[in-house]
Amino acid sequence: MSQPRQWSRAVYEPDLRLESLQANFTTHTFARHWHTHYVIGMVEDGVQSFWCRRDTYTTPRGGLILLNPGEAHTGEAARSGGGFAYRALYPTAAHMASAMAEFGRPDAAPEFTKVRVDDVGMAEIVGRLHMALDASASLLERQSRWLGLLVALVRRFGAAPLRLPRAGDEPLAIARARAILEERYDQRLTLPEIAAQVGLSPYHLLRVFARATDLSPHAYLESIRIRHAQRLIAQGHDLASIAYAVGFSNQSHFTSRFRRVVGITPGRYQLSRRKTARS
Structure with a gap:
């Protein structure tokens, strides 16, 4: 063998x-x-x-x-x-x-x-x-x-005992982070950049954002991108251009994430929209 x-x-x-x-x-x-x-x-x-x-x-x-x-x-x-x-x-x-x-x-x-x-x-x-x-x-x-x-x-x-700062609600910072994700969903956003704009450290932002939304910032962003992708599909745009238009780095990643969120591939979603429009 x-x-x-x-x-x-x-x-x-x-x-x-x-x-x-x-x-x-x-x-x-x-x-x-x-x-x-x-x-x-x-x-x-x-x-x-x-x-x-x-x-x-x-x-x-x-x-x-x-x-x-x-x-x-x-x-x-x-x-x-x-x-x-x-x-x-x-x-x-x-x-x-x-x-x-x-x-x-x-x-x-x-x-x-x-x-x-x-x-x-x-x-x-x-x-x-x-x-x-x-x-x-x-x-x-x-x-x-x-x-x-x-x-x-x-x-x-680690050898040294470490304690993170208390994770409060931070409503203003969370609202601003959400707004950044909504406004710039098609851009290449970074964690340090968002954290600096809302006045929190990167990991503290992750903690309080998840506490407020039950989602990580990247999962929240992904939902926004998929929502805009569905809109563009309904408007008749081709799938290849949609992936990049809403901020995905490649077609394969767009397809897998779309299916994970919506339950079907972008192609099948597009086909169902076309059938609905003709009926």
Whole structure:
């Protein structure tokens, strides 16, 4: 029986200035090494083994690996065989500073106390970020999920006790944020930009916005874009132009998000509108 194909791919996300790795390893063994950045690793399938802090750890499917800068470590498939599918994110000191700023400590470098974590909820957060990166989700979504992950990790697994500011109602800031999303739905909005305009920190905006609307800013924006797409479809515009007109980065992303919100593809929605108009 042949083993799964071994491959690896380095990815750079320019908007987030984030390096990452996607791989399926069977026989590859990482030599003992260290990084100047942090490592947030997740095993997607199989079982991985690594050495760090003078001990050996095993990482099953869904397991997380958290490494601080300068920590020597290795990595390979566990002795049980079969290889493992793996993803790693490489946050820089600047990334971590943006997360620590939410606690009022932008100059403090966080330190993870555990190198191996089994946490279903955190693994889901990591997985959703990878899905957003793979799907070329909106910049607002990618920034929101990235900052949300970093804040959650340093708060949960950092050595220093951290506390976020109390999340109040902030009605004026929420009203202004909603107005920005409504007025500029077709533009490439960023989380820091919106936060600055409403006078809140980026993560605090995410918290109070969700508290007020039960939606993240990017989900709220997505609903606005889909609403305008439905309007343009009803007016007879072609689908290819609609995707870009309402702010989606590509046709595929527009189609998948439209279906997720409306329940059918834009093409089927267009066809139903045409049938209704003829009847």
